[in-house]
Amino acid sequence: MASATVLSPIEAAAPEGYAAAAPLPDVLPPVKPRKGFIGFLRRNPTMAIGGFLLLLMLCVAVFAPLLWTVDPTALAPAKRTREPSALYWFGTDMLGRDVYSRVLFGARVSLLVGFSVAILASVIGMAIGMISGYVRLADSIIMRVMDGLMSIPPILLAIALMALTRGSVQNVIIAITIAEIPRVSRLVRGVVLSLREQPYVEAAVAAGTRTPMIIWRHILPNTLAPITVQATYICAAAMITEAILSFIGAGTPPIIPSWGNIMAEGRALWQVKPYIVFFPAIFLSITVLAVNLLGDGLRDALDPRMAKRL
Amino acid sequence: MFAYVIRRVLATIPVMALVALFVFSLLYIAPGDPAAVIAGDQATPQDVERIRASLGLDRPFLIRFGEWVWNILNGDMGVSIFTNLPVTTMIQQRIEPTLSLMILTLILAVSIAVPMGVVAAWKQGTLIDRAVMGFAVLGFSVPVFVVGYLLAYVFALELDWLPVQGYTAFKVGFFPWLENLILPSVALGGVYIALIARITRATMLEVLQQDYIRTARAKGAGQSNILFLHALKNAAVPIVTVIGIGIALLIGGAVVTESVFAIPGLGRLTVDAILRRDYPVIQGVVLLFSFVYVLVNLLIDLAYTLFDPRIRY
Numbered sequence: 065m066a067s068a069t070v071l072s073p074i075e076a077a078a079p080e081g082y083a084a085a086a087p088l089p090d091v092l093p094p095v096k097p098r099k100g101f102i103g104f105l106r107r108n109p110t111m112a113i114g115g116f117l118l119l120l121m122l123c124v125a126v127f128a129p130l131l132w133t134v135d136p137t138a139l140a141p142a143k144r145t146r147e148p149s150a151l152y153w154f155g156t157d158m159l160g161r162d163v164y165s166r167v168l169f170g171a172r173v174s175l176l177v178g179f180s181v182a183i184l185a186s187v188i189g190m191a192i193g194m195i196s197g198y199v200r201l202a203d204s205i206i207m208r209v210m211d212g213l214m215s216i217p218p219i220l221l222a223i224a225l226m227a228l229t230r231g232s233v234q235n236v237i238i239a240i241t242i243a244e245i246p247r248v249s250r251l252v253r254g255v256v257l258s259l260r261e262q263p264y265v266e267a268a269v270a271a272g273t274r275t276p277m278i279i280w281r282h283i284l285p286n287t288l289a290p291i292t293v294q295a296t297y298i299c300a301a302a303m304i305t306e307a308i309l310s311f312i313g314a315g316t317p318p319i320i321p322s323w324g325n326i327m328a329e330g331r332a333l334w335q336v337k338p339y340i341v342f343f344p345a346i347f348l349s350i351t352v353l354a355v356n357l358l359g360d361g362l363r364d365a366l367d368p369r370m371a372k373r374l
Numbered sequence: 375m376f377a378y379v380i381r382r383v384l385a386t387i388p389v390m391a392l393v394a395l396f397v398f399s400l401l402y403i404a405p406g407d408p409a410a411v412i413a414g415d416q417a418t419p420q421d422v423e424r425i426r427a428s429l430g431l432d433r434p435f436l437i438r439f440g441e442w443v444w445n446i447l448n449g450d451m452g453v454s455i456f457t458n459l460p461v462t463t464m465i466q467q468r469i470e471p472t473l474s475l476m477i478l479t480l481i482l483a484v485s486i487a488v489p490m491g492v493v494a495a496w497k498q499g500t501l502i503d504r505a506v507m508g509f510a511v512l513g514f515s516v517p518v519f520v521v522g523y524l525l526a527y528v529f530a531l532e533l534d535w536l537p538v539q540g541y542t543a544f545k546v547g548f549f550p551w552l553e554n555l556i557l558p559s560v561a562l563g564g565v566y567i568a569l570i571a572r573i574t575r576a577t578m579l580e581v582l583q584q585d586y587i588r589t590a591r592a593k594g595a596g597q598s599n600i601l602f603l604h605a606l607k608n609a610a611v612p613i614v615t616v617i618g619i620g621i622a623l624l625i626g627g628a629v630v631t632e633s634v635f636a637i638p639g640l641g642r643l644t645v646d647a648i649l650r651r652d653y654p655v656i657q658g659v660v661l662l663f664s665f666v667y668v669l670v671n672l673l674i675d676l677a678y679t680l681f682d683p684r685i686r687y
Contacts, residue, residue: 212392216664219626220644224400227648227656228408304517308630311519314648327519331633335538338527345520353515360511 104365111361117354121347125171134162158333158340166321167343173233173322174303174351180237181302182295185244190291192245193252194279197260207253210246218243222305226314236315240302251294255287289366296359300352307348323348379676386672393664394446397657398439401429412455412651425455429653451658456650461658464643471541472639475562475631476624478555483563483570484617490567491574491613492601495582506571513568518627522561522634529557539636558635562627566620573616577609584608610681618674625663 105112196206213221218240225239259265259282268278309315310324311331318325323344330340401408409426410417417425430438445452451461494506530538536557542550581587582605590604632641640659647655 208388208392211389212396215389215393215668216396216660217622217625217667219629220660220663223629223644223648224397224656224660227651227653228400228411230411300515307517308519308626311630312633312645312648314645334523335531338523338531341523345517345523349516349520352517353511356511356515 108361108365110357111365114354114357114359114361117350118358121171121351121354122175124168125175128168128172134165158329158337161321163326163340163343166326167323167347169321170323170326170344171347171351173316173320174306174348177233177237177240177306178299178303178351178355181240181244182299184237184241185248185298185302186291186295188241189245189248190252190287192249193287194256194283196249196253197256197283198275198279203253206249210249213242213246214250216243218301219305219308222309223312223314226309231315231317233316233320236306236309239309240305243305244298244302248291248294248298251290252287255290256283259283259286293359293363293366296355296362300355300359303348303352303355375679382672382675386668389668390665391443393668394443394661395439397661397664398442399435400657401431401653402435408653412653414651428453428455446661451661452654454647454652454655456647456652456655461654464655465640465658465662468638468640468643470543470639471637472628472632472641474541474544474551475555475558475628475637475639476621478552479559479563479566479624480617480621482559483566486563487567487570488574488606488613491571492578492606494571494575495578496597496601498579503575506575510568510572513564513571516564518561518564518630519634521564522558522631525557525561526635539634541635541637541639554635554637558631558637561634562624562631565623565627569620569623570613570617574609574613577612578605581605581609607681611678614674614677614681618671621667621670625667 105115192206192210196203216224221243222236222239225242226235229235229239262282265278265282268282273281306315306322307324307327310322311328313328315324316322318329326344327341330337330344334341407422409422409429409431412429413422413425426432430441442452449462451465453460454464457464490506490509494503497503526538529535537554540554542554544551578601587600587604590600595604628639629641629644631637632639633645636642640662644656644659646652647659
């Protein structure tokens, strides 16, 4: 054994006359997972991109009054349908209102509706799902009712509700929430039913833990992950539904510049002045995309088994 | 099997009854006074009273509901407040474009989405797979009317390949009919394609790991043979289920698509009815669409045995 080369510990430890195999080179450098928030984002790029875009939209919505150039509802008939320019970044509509300022305001409506519906539908759906999963008597009744509600396409249900109430942001939120509740309830009920079979829940029951405590300690925390993921998808769906309702004239009242309303107003002129429709459309798509990406990222991060499948 | 079909068909009756009850009780649970809302801001108290009476809001709920259901069973969905025409007549006049649009979209979406999902699963992790998944996320995020306007702008206004909007009846000719429906179908199909492609990929990934796929490969079956005969057949049930559930997306989307492309169908009827607060019409359309949705899913349930002979009832 020539000692001209540096011996590895294994080679050096080999007894005389035996040749130890040279150590295999490291094909992959050891991965040192970065800790903390940055590391988390690195491992979940979809979530990082979605979160960043959504944060951007949130900033736009919150700081809209500082960012817009003129009052979004100010009429200026002399400056009708101007093409986008340095003065009017996104052009003006047929009443001379500045599309850029209106689109910024639209972010407020859209995000307000999206978040409100996501939170309301999750909380109510969670309560209904819990009752359904725990009280056998209520279960069959509640689930039949949910079956019936789910048989009405959500957008049509919201349209029917909006046809009977005065158009307002609040009523839009209520209508979309009602249309979304059945799906959340079903999800929570399913999770609750499967959790009740878990050994740790059985152990808690055997140990004499009271039902409210079991729900608080074991059931509730375990439903949070799927509910959070579901809530992001509901948020995205609610923003699209709000835009659709406003677009067909059954949503936010026309005086409020929501993205759906701006598009509805630009509809008559869209063949000659397509920008009135396209700017709110782009903003809406980006916002919904951001929320969807965030949801996909959350799903992958919270449930690695699902991540491999979808 | 026969007993199962009967049981399954009977089980949809309570669901439909519930749907009817919901659609009907919306009039009562809606906040505020629906008669006043429907009458509009300029209505006199007499107008409001007249509408209240025509909607039956002045009579007890259960009696009114019983009458309403009885009338529907006899093919009478009430009379439009605005045109005074029977709702069933108005629906009949408008049903062809909507039916055409939805059937064409269904065919288009399934024939695009299923191969997409299959190929994505086959080439898992490659650029093709990523492209399909990326498309799926986009499909979920870009709303129907945005796709609609974009397509109309590019293919109708700029390139002038297809008509911008409108509808030609099927009896006028197949090609004029198809020409008008291509852009709306593609726009409407976006979300649907995304949904089906995603489920197809997910189920195919699972099936491709099964032992019988390895066996098929070992005995020398060709790649397309394995994918489309061995694997897809075993993945069919979840895919077909999602195709049925996704019809709800198509129905909701049709309302908007018809507005964008000026197609005189049921969606357009609904939108006009909303602007005039013509509730009986809305009620009729919602009820019809919901029943169709329930029926389609019933048929799909019953069709499971065709796709998977292992399922026995």
